[in-house]
Amino acid sequence: MEHGRSPEFTLTEDAGLRCLICPHRCLWTDSNPNGLCRVRGLALSGYGRCIGMAVDPIEKKPFAMFKPGSRLLSTGPPGCNLSCSHCQNWQSSQGAPPTVYHSPGELAELARKCSDGIAFTYTEPVVWYEYVMDTAPLVRSLGGVVVMVSNGFVNPEPLKRLISVTDAWNVDLKAWSDDFYRRNCGGNLQPVLDTLRTIAASGVHLEVTYLVIPGENDSMTEWDRAASWLAENCGENTPVHVSRYFPRYRQTRPATSVESVFSAAGVFGAHLKNVFPGNI
Numbered sequence: 195m196e197h198g199r200s201p202e203f204t205l206t207e208d209a210g211l212r213c214l215i216c217p218h219r220c221l222w223t224d225s226n227p228n229g230l231c232r233v234r235g236l237a238l239s240g241y242g243r244c245i246g247m248a249v250d251p252i253e254k255k256p257f258a259m260f261k262p263g264s265r266l267l268s269t270g271p272p273g274c275n276l277s278c279s280h281c282q283n284w285q286s287s288q289g290a291p292p293t294v295y296h297s298p299g300e301l302a303e304l305a306r307k308c309s310d311g312i313a314f315t316y317t318e319p320v321v322w323y324e325y326v327m328d329t330a331p332l333v334r335s336l337g338g339v340v341v342m343v344s345n346g347f348v349n350p351e352p353l354k355r356l357i358s359v360t361d362a363w364n365v366d367l368k369a370w371s372d373d374f375y376r377r378n379c380g381g382n383l384q385p386v387l388d389t390l391r392t393i394a395a396s397g398v399h400l401e402v403t404y405l406v407i408p409g410e411n412d413s414m415t416e417w418d419r420a421a422s423w424l425a426e427n428c429g430e431n432t433p434v435h436v437s438r439y440f441p442r443y444r445q446t447r448p449a450t451s452v453e454s455v456f457s458a459a460g461v462f463g464a465h466l467k468n469v470f471p472g473n474i
């Protein structure tokens with residue numbers, strides 16, 4: 195799968211090739227050869243092209259209830275399938291960051307030498323489908339764990355395959371509003387809910403992050419609906435990180451107040467047993 199085009203998720207059509215990894219279902223043609231994520235396309239393969247790399251505590255990903263105290267080699271691809279106005283890593287996800295190629299074997303060996311496994315993170319790892327599918331089993335065969343930090347905007351079939359080679363996911367629930375996803379992220383809510391439900395049902399460890407942005411996704415009603423849906427569909431023990439936003443990229447609203455983060459944590463905590471205020 196070196197070309198970054200797995201045959202099962204690439205459909206040949208008269209006009210070109212259609213990518214089936216995420217709900218955008220981009221059609222790659224001669225005149226428009228690359229996907230929205232800028233990682234996949236006719237003339238583009240982000241396969242193995244790693245942006246910055248660091249060894250991070252797992253708590254920083256964030257995970258609160260999976261392998262506490264472990265350290266993970268963290269990296270990601272040079273693009274993303276969403277375009278969130280508030281992206282905290284926008285230089286990597288929306289720009290053209292420098293990359294270094296590492297074969298799956300090299301990355302797995304690096305992880306073994308310096309950490310307890312790999313976190314595919316920073317940007318959006320589902321658009322790195324083939325690379326994750328090739329690398330994750332090698333990491334696990336060397337005794338490491340594999341975690342995904344994802345926006346959850348992925349189609350069901352590739353998701354199921356990714357789940358089969360990974361140990362834990364942290365998925366953003368960015369808002370309880372389709373309008374928010376369309377306006378701020380260039381996506382929509384339902385595929386993310388489907389992803390959350392699928393991971394929870396799979397038995398793979400799931401944590402969720404809700405970034406509170408003032409005036410965008412901070413109504414008590416919205417928090418209450420999101421929390422109650424999570425409890426009902428993913429289980430009341432699902433760890434949820436209610437996190438503080440800081441202005442980045444195109445979003446200029448002021449940083450979330452600490453009080454607001456604690457208010458949100460209180461509302462989420464009325465439905466869920468493991469709620470963690472973050473970034474405070």
Ligand code: SF4
Pocket residue numbers: 213214215216217218219220228229230231232233234235274275320321
């Ligand atoms: S993964 Fe990338 S190329 Fe494929 S459908 Fe999604 S945005 Fe388009």
